[in-house]
Amino acid sequence: MFKLPQGATRTLVAVHGWSGTVLGLLLYAVICTGVAAVFAHEINDWASPLAHPETPIFAPGIDTTLERLSAGVDPEYREHVSIYEGAGGRAHFLFFRHDTDRAGKPAERGVDIAIDPATGEELARHEGWFDDIFANREASAVADFLVNLHVRLHIPDPYGLFVTGVLGVVMMVAAVSGLLIHRHLIKDLFTVRRRRDPVLERRDLHAVAGSWNLPFAFILAFTGSFFSFAASVGIPALAAVKFGGDQEAMLETLYGAARPENATPAAGASIAEMLDDARRRGALPYFVAIEHPGRQDATVAIHSDPRPDRLVSPSWLYDGATGTFLREQPPLGQQPSAGAQLVGLMYPLHVGNFLGAASRAVWFALGFTGAYVTLTGMLLWLRRRADNPAWQRFARGVYWVGYGLPLALICTPIAWFALRNFGLPPAGVQGWAFLFVATATGFAAVLVQDLARLRRGLLAATGVALLCLPLIRLATGGMGWTEALGNGVAAVPAVDLALFVSALACLWAQRDPVRSPRPAAEAGSRQPVRTI
């Protein structure tokens, strides 16, 4: 597409290759987990459904429930309340306060109560620092593990976010350099030269997938980097440069000044009525945040999903004491603006949540293509260096991560389902299961000499694990298909079926031999060699 001088093309090829290779394995891990995390909502409903049809959590009884729960919570946690929908349609009431942790850093501490919105029954209660609360939520454990791996690779903040931000930049560099070095991007869109030279075949598989995925590779990498860097670098840097390090002042400028302090006790207006008012203004509430409940200066923010014809939605702010509507809050700033729209677009463009399961399915496919491009790119790079022993050692690492990571990711929920009735912390169980499988596959990568055999073995194991996952879920008390369909929980059969189809795909793929470049003596033969 672009005709660059030979030297520039050579440099860009090197940039493309090295950018994808140096951090390619981590990038592959982030993409793979992101592909699964697209369906976090469905995974939650599949792993921990409630035994009755879904009940709206923002219903008229919300004030009574809030009052009841608030009365049983330590008063020091009543500084803020967040109300949101959790796994399987559970209603979560999170009471918390801003505090300072043992390292002297600002952190939040409180209690998270999950209730059944149909009966008001308390289902779970977790108390402590936010990190501990979120690590111990059983109902959303499977999706939480995936999301945490995707967002920060389970590395503590802010370093994990920084790493994933750098990986997003690497992906953008690879996408842009790939676009520039591909001279015949349009002409080659439909060309895969199979059964000729295996290097050419791999190059075509990588280039074709990369070409079709190019716009989305850029979008997903850019939006992902934005989220990682905004929290880990952007906000502190902006605060340091413009506000002398005062993050509070910066947030006031960006989102409006907090209302004047007034700690006088007040009964508080009805949240249900504020929700009704917000709905009349076009809101589809999914999250309610109450600041200083029970005080004269209480403020209620109603966050909304975008309307069906929109990608971005504002929030609605209310006076918590009187119920008076205060103003609409754009995603950024205090007035609607192009910048606010751009910031608001980042999330739907990254997760593809704007048209429910349909858009998420498309984003899943695009993410899968991205993972395929990353893996085939690394394998192509190694194939071109088949004579270099150091690179061949690295090839073991690529096979280990490329085919072992999906197996480890499937084994983590298996371990959680198997042990969930023993009162163990879900993040710990899944973390250890992941490490165990990763280590076992690492040993296999070292011990199995033939990489094609290693690939077949790991794919077959992944296929078997995928078949076992729904069975273990059922065997450990998971909801059956009849009950799920009776309760309108389509996620249960849908995810089970998706796992079954994926298992068949893995078992089919492991039969497909990996071809390597033909030795010179065989150059005239058209038969592929079946070892790497």
Added chain:
Amino acid sequence: MLIAVLGILWSGAAMFVLAWRDPKRLRNLEWNLHSRPVPLPPAMRRGLGVFSLLPGLALAISGLWIPFLIWLGGSCTCGWLLTQALGRS
């Protein structure tokens, strides 16, 4: 949603013809001389290319950004799967 699906079908059909009679793809496959499809002439390919983009253009001009994104993502995925499938045939 329906409008996005119709757009994907429109573009998918155009892409199928483009891919099936793509000269470079045909050059690289082994064909029985009698059964080999005739490659599309360049003008026809360009025309079909524009034809395949029409749904996206119409959605973007109409400001229907959600169907546009679904169309773009769905068409790109279709294009890749089509190339994979035809490459194996």
